[in-house]
Amino acid sequence: MYQIKREMGCSIEDLTRWLPQALGELYSSASLDLNGKVLLQAQSPLVEISGFSRPSRKIALLNIPVLELKLVFAQSLSPSQVEQALNRFDLYTRRGGG
Template identity: 35%
Template sequence: MQSSYADRFERDMGCTEDEWLRWLPAAVGEGRPWRVEGASALVEIAPGSLQLRWQVMPPRVIALMRMPVLRVGFVFEGLDAVQRFAFMKRFDLYMQRGGG
């Protein structure tokens, strides 16, 4: 997890679009208003919002391993650094994948 989050950033997620859409409801939080339209979602985070846009990228290939890549853009509006951090702390915890 990062110590701060800009109001706009991109990251590559190691998941398919189907996995992303399954994980998204829990990551944004139960009862938080949000909606998906195509390859984007708008999440209401009082007093502002988060616009998510994603694009399926070619898989990452390392030797015989192929890992899906989903490039996700985050655009926060109307939220200060503390509010962005609080939201992303939960979001990142829910999007973590096990390993080891």
């Protein structure tokens, strides 16, 4: 079992909107539990995501929501499958500006 923790600058609504694309084929085998509320539940999840909202970060007049997440991947996934899934997740969820 492989697990990773992430702190993300997004709201729960943002994450749930991004998740189908961010997980791709794994979306149908994923479970999502945020703030103790089950938002997505697979029969035998290959990816389990859980987390909590944290206080927003404030920079001048900008408020950035914060989610603390833990992603747990099933043992049946190879290290390369986990790496591929994390790369895709990062691609779809990391936002930048400038």
